[in-house]
Ligand SMILES: Nc1ncnc2c1ncn2[C@@H]1O[C@H](COP(=O)(O)OP(=O)(O)OP(=O)(O)O)[C@@H](O)[C@H]1O
């Protein structure tokens with residue numbers, strides 16, 4: 073397994089507020105890596121650090137062997153071009169139709185012809201179940217549809233790294249399951265590495281190959297590894313509570 | 327790297343009369359252009375093709391280009407007329423295609439744009455709606471005022487003091503600049519005329535009266551429309567977008583009492599104060615010209631100003647400015663609450679708050695000037 077993203081001794085803060093400290097873990101190629109933890113523990117913040125929106129207070133983030141924050145703008149944008157991001161709120165551009173939302177990254181980074189761009193947009197929208205919604209504005213569709221449209225935009229460039237901030241929040245169970253399958257499918261078919269912020273235990277156990285647990289009280293990570301390993305081996309009560317909805321270990325044995 | 331790798335292409339292998347196999351070669355990635363479907367279109371025209379299968383043994387890498395190509399092929403062949411056998415495709419591509427085709431096509435369709443008559447109708451309806459909105463908003467404000475006075479709904483004092491600060495104190499620099507300059511301009515324009523008659527000392531009367539009766543109130547009103555009215559509209563508009571207003575409504579809290587009243591009262595109180603301040607600075611601006619260009623003495627200038635201005639003229643300006651305050655706050659909050667649900671509508675709300683505010687100010691000025699003159703002649 074080759075490490076594609078390495079986080080080394082990362083400390084994150086807003087101003088003088090330390091959010092999380094001493095984070096060290098690696099994300100391997102082809103991983104579906106879950107970032108877990110209670111609300112407000114800093115998952116979205118970690119994601120923002122990984123995608124270059126926020127500078128670490130201390131510590132390093134390596135993409136391959138390159139230290140992201142020592143690269144110049146151009147080298148950073150080369151990495152970001154290979155990155156697809158689904159923001160927690162969807163973050164669709166509200167003045168553009170869904171089709172234009174998806175077209176913008178394609179126009180920005182490729183010189184594909186107009187008809188090719190149209191076809192790619194149709195394909196990606198149909199992947200997330202939004203066939204026929206090209207001409208809608210984000211304000212005209214439901215919250216869950218917005219989430220899926222954001223996903224379509226995230227995968228429009230066939231990225232190598234995919235970052236999802238709570239992709240299944242706001243989706244019905246069937247769609248959430250489809251989304252999980254879609255994520256696995258994209259990982260398998262396009263060889264992407266997926267970093268997933270989620271609370272959904274279902275998704276975590278179904279698709280995550282590795283995970284890290286961030287704790288809000290300790291302000292650091294308490295466990296890293298595959299979710300099953302964590303459930304079986306972790307000694308930390310917070311981790312076990314999280315993974316069992318507070319019902320304690322071996323809840324299924326009763 | 328990828329640019330120099332073998333480009334995507336395919337060979338058509340005729341298996342039987344009715345069946346062909348497409349052998350895909352090279353790198354099927356978006357870095358290269360998609361292969362044309364013309365050969366297959368030809369084949370469809372010329373022969374009785376019934377089935378197409380794929381051979382990907384020599385396909386190197388692929389990304390979305392491959393599914394897009396297959397989807398184009400599906401469009402072209404329109405199964406079931408021609409059957410496409412996906413077995414030969416990479417498993418990942420097969421699954422993606424399956425996902426893509428499993429969603430029901432076109433769940434909803436956008437309404438097409440319509441004719442002139444329909445648009446006319448829509449415009450009329452929306453105008454009527456707007457008028458209704460205006461009336462009900464005014465009504466809500468009155469009700470909210472009454473309820474607040476009765477103590478039935480709570481007045482947000484915290485917010486109120488913040489608004490006092492942001493509409494009053496924070497506006498002083500810009501009001502200073504504009505008022506001094508207005509005074510200077512008035513004095514300039516007047517000076518040339520008055521010098522012709524040798525009565526340049528009356529410049530003090532001219533600037534003083536103009537500032538106190540009209541320009542002080544008017545200019546600070548216009549500044550507030552651009553500064554605070556727009557800010558109010560943007561604040562309320564953003565809250566509308568974030569469903570914060572809905573959240574208030576469902577709690578049974580009137581957004582008007584909660585959000586609009588503190589803003590309007592703050593403006594109504596602060597604008598007269600700003601107006602007094604603007605009057606003084608405008609007179610100062612006039613004095614600068616009077617002293618420097620017309621060789622008047624400062625004492626003389628202020629003495630004439632004092633004599634020219636009556637208390638009821640000052641009052642006129644103050645009443646006007648309080649009315650402007652209400653109108654600017656009204657326009658800002660109205661536009662903010664009428665805001666749609668997208669980012670661009672917040673911008674529109676802010677713009678139209680400024681326009682509405684200024685229009686209302688000018689109309690109100692005309693009416694009040696008429697009324698004040700009318701009452702004097704009675
Ligand atoms: N812009 C900001 N400035 C200061 N503090 C912030 C900022 N954004 C977030 N925080 C704080 O950082 C902490 C982590 O926030 P973050 O959004 O990363 O949480 P999260 O783990 O993603 O939570 P959730 O699961 O609810 O999305 C929170 O305590 C929050 O108060």
Ligand SMILES: [Mg+2]
Nearest residue numbers: 115116160237
């Ligand atoms: Mg978050």
